[in-house]
Amino acid sequence: MHQDCLFCKIASGALPAHKIYEDDHILAFLDLHPIRPGHSLVIPKKHYVWFEDLPEKLATRITTCAQKIARAQKIIYQVQRVSMFYTGIHVPHAHAHVVPMHHVHDVTSTAYLLDGIESFSAPPQADAGELADIANIFADQLSN
Template identity: 35%
Template sequence: MDCIFCKIVTKEIPTKILYEDDDTMSFLDAFPVAKGHTLVIPKKHHAKIQDLPSDVNQKLFNTVHKMTPKVDSLQGSTLVAIHNGKDSGQEIPHVHVHLIPRSNTDSAGPVHSMFKDKIDLSDSEIDSLYNQLKII
């Protein structure tokens, strides 16, 4: 497999590992958007969140939970982000969680600022989406 994160897990590619256990790894992003930009990955290759077995998902987010206070201590806030699929902005098809230190003086905004074209949904469109997405 030619996955850069899998190569980091096997230590073929050196990185600054911040935390590691049997199932997950956290390290500094090689192309940070902020000082302290950190990634958390499952060690086994899974392309999307829904591909993770439940136990791996739990372990991944346990590591996110451990790392977030460390990243948060850098600026006081942390953006926790997951791109889930190529069209969402996922550049490496291996599940990874971004932990990005944020401050009120950085150049980023809230998630809604990522989208230049706002949508306006009718009540029937909202109802249709509700029916498509609800689990209960």
């Protein structure tokens, strides 16, 4: 546990949370600042700053829990879609957001909203040569 980490404090029980699932390795609870009602967070109990630092089995455990929460959200909120994404911007402890999507743009980047909330604006298409170069860089990096 990191002493200054908000999520470590929640995981240890030092701070309260509206828990919806818990086991020996992960904890899921309701977000205090939800995008929509039911917006949940799934965290590892052990401190990892970035999601890419999570051991594979722990990341899988978090995703499996998020899927169960998503299925429940679909029933509870009568939504077709649920979004799951990792961030770490405001709390430097890996955490997955699970958000019932009442509106198609509940978790959309502003890059796609240039024409307003009721529209979808595709950002400019990337140059094919640039995409090929980037894909090659990834291929090289991921083969190591």
